[in-house]
Structure formats: C-alpha cells, structure tokens
Amino acid sequence: MTTRLFGEPVQRREDPRLLTGQGRYLDDLGRDALAAAFVRSPHAHARIRDIDVGPALDVEGLVAVYTWEDLPERVGRPLPLLIPHPALTHGRTAYPLARDVVRHVGEPVVMVVAADRYAAEDACALIEVDYEPLKPVVGLEESVQGAQLVHEDVPGNVGAHLVQEVAGADGRGAREAIETAPHTLAFRLDIERSASMPLEGRGVYARWDGRDLRVYSSTQTSTSVRMAVAAALELPLPQVEVIAPDVGGGFGVKIVHPWPEEVLVPWAAMTLGREIKWTEDRREHFVSSAHERGQVQYVRAGFDDDGRVLGLDVTILHDHGAYTPYGIIVPIVTSTQLLGPYRIGAYRVEFSAVYTNTVQVTPYRGAGRPQGVFCMERTMDKIAGYLGKDRTEVRAANFIGPDEFPYDQGMTFQDGRPLIYDSGNYPEMLRMVKELIGWDSFERRPGRGIGIGCYVEGTGVGPYEGGHVQVTSDGRVHVSTGLTSQGQGHETAFAQIAATELGVPIERVSVVTGDTRRFGYAVGTFASRAAVVSGNAIALACRKVRAKALRIAAGALEADPSDLEITDGMVHVVGAPSASIPLSTVAVLANPLRYAFDDEAAKATQFSGTSSPDRPPVAEGEEPGLEGRDYYSPIRSTFASGMHAAIVETDPDTAEITVVRYAVVHDCGRLVNPMIVEGQIHGGVAQGIGGALYERMVYDVHGQLVNASFMDFLMPYATEVPRVETAHLETPSPLNPLGIKGAGEAGVIPVSAVIASAIEDAEGFPIDRMPISPSELFDLRSRMR
C-alpha cells in the first residue's frame, strides 16, 4: 500500500456522515434551545418613531423582546468595520438592532426570544413599529446623483473613491496613451446583483454556563467570530469558544462577521441564562444577508493594429448597499484583477463605492473578479471585432509570456501587497482551451456562437494559517487547523497532505477545522486560500512531527535519523525494513509517563527501561508528545489562472439561450485532489451560469426586493447547467512548499464574460449587460433590427 496520496482522487472522508444524515449543521444542534426571530424593516429607508411590543407580550411561549434601547453600551455599538482602507473615507456599519433609522428592507429592528420559532414569529407579527418613511436611494444612478442620502453624513453617498494608475514603459499614463493610440473604443458595461445563496442560511447557537460562552455559528471564520464576540461582550478571550459545525455552503456571505445575530444571540443567552438559537430562514437571507456583483463600468481602450492594448482607462461605479462592514475589498479586487493574463500598456482605474438603500454588498465567490474579467474580456472581444481579427489572436497578442514570471502588474492587491504574478503559462492554456472546444473548426451560423474568457485569480492571501498535528499512542494522526469548511473537502485534502508528509495510511488521519477549542489562530476560509495557506501550514507542522519522530526512532533503532524513513506508519531504516518501529510506539516514547493506563502506556512508564537514567526524561529542547504546530504565512498571493470557452445557441423565435458546450482549462498549480478540484470548478461554473443567465436581485423604486424567493430568484437546476469539460495545466507556485494555488472560486469568474462573448457571436450585436434573459435578448433584437 502506498502512502503517497497527494495528487490522488481520494474519496472524501466527510461523505459517510453527510450521506447518512449524520452531519451536524447549525440547526441540528441545540434541540432544547429557545428560538430567536427578528422584526425586520419593511421599509428601505425610514425613521423609527416608536416601537410597541405590547401586543406581543401575550403570545404563549414568549420569553424576551429586545430593541436597541435594551442593549448595553458595548453591545449596542455599530458593528465593526472589518477591513479599513485609507480610501474608505466614509465607512459606515449598522447597529446590531436598528437605532433611529433603518436603511434597507430587512434590517433587524427587534429581537424576539421564545420557546420555539413558531411562537417567536407569532410575536414578531404582533410587534408594532411606527415608521416615518424616508425617500430611498435605489440604483447606482440615483445614488451618484446624491439628491437623497443614505447616510446623512455621507455627502454624495460616496463611501470610498480610489484611483490607481500604472504608467506604461514609456512613462505615459493611460489617458495619454489612449489619446495617441492608433485606435480607440469607449463603451459602458453593466453587471447586476446576485448573491452567494448557500442552501443553508446563516445561524447562531449560544450557550452560557455562567463562566464560559460557547457559540456555534454557520460561519467561514470561527476564530475571528470568537474575537469579535469576546470584544462585544467584554469577555476574556479564553472564556469564549466558537465552533463552525458542518456548514451548508458559504460562498462568501458567511465570511462577514460579526453579523448582528452573532452578537445578539450570545448576549441574550448570557442575559437570560438560557441556550438560544437563531436559524435564518430563506426570506431573511434574501433581505438581510449580503449581495454582490452590481457595478457599472465606463471603459476606454487605446490599441494598435495587432490589438495590443496601449492604454486602458476604467471608471467603476460600485453599489455597496447600505453599509460597508467588509470594507471595499470587492471593488479593489475588481480594479486589480481586471488585468487578467495581459500586459497592458498603461492602466488607470478609478472606482466610487456608493451607498444605496439596499442590502449590503460583501464578497460572493469571485469577489469582484467576475466584474473585472467581464470588463477586460468584453474589451478584448470589442478590439477583435473592430480590427476584424480572431478573438483569441487579440488575446494572445496581449498575453504575458511564460518567461516573464514573476510578473509585476505594478498595483497593490487586496492584501496590501504588490500584485506580482508568481507563475503561469497563458499561451499554452489558450492552445488547450481552443483545442478542447474546437475553436478553429467551429462552424458559425446565425443563432449559434462561440465565446471565450480568460482570467487570473489571486489566491491564497495571507496573513497566515496554522496547523497542529498530533500522533497519539494508538498511531492515529490528529490534524487541526483553524479555518473552516463549507463543503470544500478540507478533511480529505488536508488528510492527504498529512498522510503523504508523515507516511501513514490516510485511514489513520483525522482532521478538525473551524473549532477554536482545537486551534485558536486562524484567519478564515475565503479568497481560495484554504488549501494554499492551511495546506502548507499542515505540511510544515507534519514535517516538524516527522523530524521529531525520526529523532526518537533513531535513538530506539540506534540509527542515524537521516537513514530513516516512514512508510505505512512504520519508521524504518532505508533499505532495511526489518529495522523498524511503529509510529505508535514512537508516540509512546515521546511522552514519558508515570501511570500505565493501558498496555501501550506501560511501555513509557518510569520502570520500563526505555529512558536513560542519566538524562531528564524529556530531553532539553524537547516537549512531551509527538506533536507539532506550525504556521504558513505567504509573502504574497499565488496567482491561479483559467480560460473558459462555450458554444451557445439562441432560438430565433423565442430568444431562449442554450449553452451547448462548456470547456474549462484551469491552472491551480499542483493538485492535491483532482476530484475535489474538478468539483469546485463544476460548482463555480454552475454559479456562473446562474449569474449569466438566471440570477439577479430586482429592487423596485421603493427599495423592495421584488424577487426575494426561490420562485423568482432563479438559481439553476440540473436542467439549466451544461456539462463542463475540463482540462488541467499545472504550473506549480514557486511561493509555497507544496507548489499549490487556490481553486475554490475559479469556476465562477469568467462565465458571464464567456456567455456574453458567445451570445454576441451568435447574434451579431454587442452584449454589454449581464445577466441576460430571453426577454432581454428579444428586446435587444427588436432594437438592433
């Protein structure tokens, strides 16, 4: 049996429990807990005149009702602005419960605690809130006019404004380069809102035993929720533990923290001395969890006869919704990742992040990249159209060459570090995707088109993750890391890494994520970073354990550590398999004992003769136990890349759009588990198809989200998603020990660009606005013909 598991399509270790109903998601816990529910604002913008909870007080099962005025000072403060940025001059966050003014439909106003959710909702329905409606600001155009303000003290509704400029090799700025370019194009692009929409909503369950607080949250970051809760409730950090149980999807929305409920539910649990649980329902999720994507982009490009971009000037209006708790990460990512695999002569990008009376905007899988890629790839297609060239030829003319890495784009990335691509091979990737889709042999005809989209994705951002690895005397390997899992198969991928590093069968490895009792230092799961950052940290921790195991085994086998290796859980002398000692015994020897609680332990007790009486039982510089902890802190991000191509058909009569084929070539460096990576790509593409053809958040002029249900927010079913054909390119990252790059978000990033490209090809007129429905395609046809 081989212990080389890195790179193998190992079946997932999560699956047996998830397939039998033994998973433990948030709402599966705390069967006896009280239930919380919220009265949420029905208005997009209003002043709260009065709240009358009286009518609710007779509801059977009611336990408590809280408004903002009931909260202690520390709990009632505005929620933290998690990622400050100098350009975010007017960052604003919400109060956990609305104070005086509500700024979007769905903002929590009153918290109700009752015996069960039915009773809690009964009480919510009876609470009367007297609102003075204010004029809402809906849509980017209305926001930038600034006639009405979302926040009285934010002039023009502008939360942030940032200009970044990278001069060309000749020192000229983008605008100058465009002025003097042989050809120029100017156009506007629109992308509408969508949302992460995990099938499990958010949820919080808290219990307080009079001294310690335990919080379960359906979150993408348990360690940071822990710190935020401890700070808000003024508890010493060691008295708070936060656990992310099985999480039913995240896709970005669960990285935001603390959500109001993550502060309020633990606070109420402490106040009432009762276990309390809040499980978000679908309607709440639509109007109180975050959205993303909405942008308008004004683009100017100057280029030469070969289609090489000499100057690119992009102005972005970014709809941030009512608050900016996650800073301006999304528009920063759009601005910086827009450049993709291209070397652009000179680049200027400017964005304004503006407030509207809608649900706040925070990252959703791709986190601003789909918008940036849409911009760049539409630009490439337009240049090709203008010059009458093949679209792939124009892209190839702009590619960064395989020998140009590391390639410095000259900008500052979302982690505050330089945007330097570590590795990649874009011409080869283009060749592969063209071959996969049959680009050169494609037969174009009206109603049938082919499209392409390329992207580069900064993955694996810092600051760090850690891993702890412990080998116990039964030979089992216990791995823990602080970041959380939402379906990415971390228990499997990390076990593969540990099994490979330690030379043990994967069956003996178990992995725990997202539990602050097991590992307290972590950042979280987002930005396609888990495999890169935690994966490498676990590998490094394993290497420490391995070194220690070899040291101890060398003593026992009277060999030199450098002559030893570990295979299948046995430490043995290279080339002499009989001179061996099981890792379990090494673990026993690593922990000198006084008490023999079992037969294995007896081998390590003080009269067993395993240690020399001349030396301390634990050697100087050593610690008891066969365990190790290490951290991986990347100097900067690794840059994965991909190219997608699709063939679509449009019905000449009904304008229905069908994706006939969809091809993906993807490079995330070395693959830990190709089956899992493919699964991530499939899922990403499906979300991309949703964003391109089906999903949008439709607000009316009053700021009501008019399609806030699964009936009308059209997430694709199996019948709407094309089969995805994949191929992999592996250019290892030189930045980390395992040579890996992230893969989590990749699939979703270029899809809108690819589908727009293909529809444009089929229809013969520009597609500058996504998503697109049959009705919109019909309307476009009517206007174009």
Added chain:
Amino acid sequence: MKPPPFEYHAPRDLGQALSTLAEVRGKVLAGGQSLIPMLNMRLAAPEHLVDINRVPELAVMEAAPDGVRIGAAVRHAEVERAGVHPLLVRALKLVAHPVIRNRGTVVGSLAHADPAAELPAVLAVLGGSVRLARAGAPERDVGAAEFFVGPMESAVQEGELAVSAYFPALGPRTGGAFEEVTRRHGDYALAGVCAVVTLGEDGAIEAARLACIGVGPVPVVVDVTGSPDDAARIVSERTEPDGDVHASAAYRRHLVGVLAERALRNATREAQARGA
C-alpha cells in the same frame, strides 16, 4: 417562515367535509403545494383549514370514453401515471417538478387559478368544467369559461368545495399540443399555449382552439378555426400580457404568437396521426 396557527379539521367523508366547510368557512387543504408556501410566508392566515385528504369520495378518478372526471384529492402524479388523457398528461409533465406532482392535486391547481399555470389552459381549451358542492345544496357544474374569474381567483365560493373536474376527451381526428416557455424547467410559464385541432374527413381544419396562459388574468381562449395561418397575429392581438421581473409585456406578446403557431402545428400533426 412558519405558518400562523389555525384550527385543523380532517373530515372523513364528503358530507362531513361539506358541513365543516359550511360551518367554519375555512380554507381547503388538498395537496398544499401552493397553499402551504403562502402560509409559511404568512401571506395567508386562515382560521380554519379543512383537510380533504381523508375523504374517500374525492380520491376517485373516473375515465370514460367521452372524458375523465378527477376527484379533488387525486394527485397530479396519479393522473400522470394512469395516462387517462393524453393532452392532460402532457400538460401535467409541465407542472412544476415530479416531487411537487406527487402531492399536488389537479383540482387544486384549477382552484388556485394561477394565470400562468398549465392545467387551467387544458380545462379551458377543452371546455371542461369543475363540479362544486355545498352542504344542503345541489352540486353545480361550472364551465371553464366561468370558473376562472381573475388572477388567483376562481368561481369557488366561501363554504363551497370543488369536488371534481371534468376534462372532455379529444374526439376522432382531433389532436392536442402544449407549448410553453419557462425560465427554468418546471417554473410557471412566461407564456404558454394549449391547442386542440380537429380535422375534417378531407384533412382540412374543422376546428382549432387555443388557450393561452401567462398573457392575461385568466387563460385566454381563442378560436382560430377560420384563420389558422394567422394564429400568431390573432393571439398577440387578443392577449394583454403584463411585464414582470422575468419578461417584458412585449416579449410575452411576441412569445405567445410563436407558441400559438407551434402548438397549432403540433396539434394538427397529432390530429392527422389520429385520423390515419
């Protein structure tokens, strides 16, 4: 999203069902696939629910050569599996998803009277009827033309129960078709057309009727016997679609014309096959 409280009644026979309804004026619970979402969202809060799932008289489906009568507790899936009425079965396959059809009822879909639902179009194009019963009064049959009153509004009065629906069978040399466009498979139609065509002995069209959905407050029945080649224009003119988040009015108007042509063509083809 939990339903508000209500009092629950589970009558064991039709008499009990009718007397309960007369007494409490409650809402009827059959399959619940449209009612329970509304309750969960608290868009409706009836004080009484009368569950007719245990009324044996309503769980009956009677197929005869001239048509099929379907009781109020008969599920979509049962009719589908029985295959008693080809056009109805074709329409049923377009109703939501198989799992919903395992619980939803045919009569419930009619009484719900969603203007974009498929089954009302079938009833309308066939000139079928719904039988209504009330305690202490004779049953009455209401023809499709009178049954659909407006969006989500049928002729069922308070205290009344829709006990069955009657779908006439297609006659000789008669074919049917159902064409629709939905956003996702199984969604309500953006527009849809149910067509029935009867051919004469000579193969010429003797009768051609269309029922259009998603383009008006109720299924819009259009007789195009005289000018089948002009069907698209005629239905586009006769219908008054609204725009919503999924489609503009103009698109729906265009679409219903396209679908009318397709449905007519397919129904004619089927009539030819059945005449051969």
Added chain:
Amino acid sequence: MEHEITLVVNGTARRVTVPARRLLSDCLRHDLGLTGTHVGCEHGVCGCCTVLLDGRPVRSCLTFAVSVDGAELTTVEGLSSGGRLSPVQRAFAECHGLQCGFCTPGFLCTVTALLEENPAPTEEEVLEGISGNLCRCTGYQNIVKAVHRAAELLAEEA
C-alpha cells in the same frame, strides 16, 4: 390545539403530539430528532427537505405532520441498512456528488425513489427526475453521474 399522531418513520412507529401547523420537516427534525432532513427554503423550491411518504418523494416543508398521520416515511437516516450505505449513497460518494452535503439528503431520497420506479433512466430522465432539487455546490454534473452509477450498482446487486 394539539394533535396526537403516529408516523412510521424508517420502519419504527413514532407517536408524537404536534400542533396542527407543525410542518412535517420540523416534526421530523425537532420533535423526532431526525435532523438529516434539511430545510433550505420552506417554500417548496429547493428540495432539501424531500422525504419519502409512502414510498414517494414529497416536500416535507409543504406538508403538515398532522395531515400524514398514520403514513410511512423514509428519511435519509433510513436509507442505509445495517451500517452499510445504500447503492445510491455509495454512488454519491464514489462520484463526488456532494460538497457541503446540505442538499444531499433531499437528492438521495429523490433518486432512491426515481431508480425504484425507473431502474435504468436515460440522461434526460435523470435530469427530469432531479430537476426539482437545488444544489449550490456541485453544478449537478457529478450528481447526474452518481445517479447513473447508482443504477449500475443496483443492477449488480439485484
């Protein structure tokens, strides 16, 4: 008013007292502790809560517990027997047909019934069969593969 009802769940008769408005999904999860059945939308679209009612898949969030008094129910907890995964469950693992696992119980119940009725479905029949279940993670490709694989496994074991 409370109602005393009996549900035969995964072969065991369970007696439980519920208010009329208790959704079957909540009854299974919270009254009977069978939390494998998940709740994703509570308006019948996502399919996470799908269970087998007298052998046929239905939405437990669109069913009142009191309304199915006396019925036989199978939930995801009842699909495997004697600690051995069912062919459908094994196929989902083998084909990587799940990621976060939240929608999975609904798919498993739906597919189990689908293959019982149609042991060798075509690609189109598989798509139609699972068309009422949303998955936000997998993009369905591996779920479709798993359904075909489950059909193979069932045929091998028949």
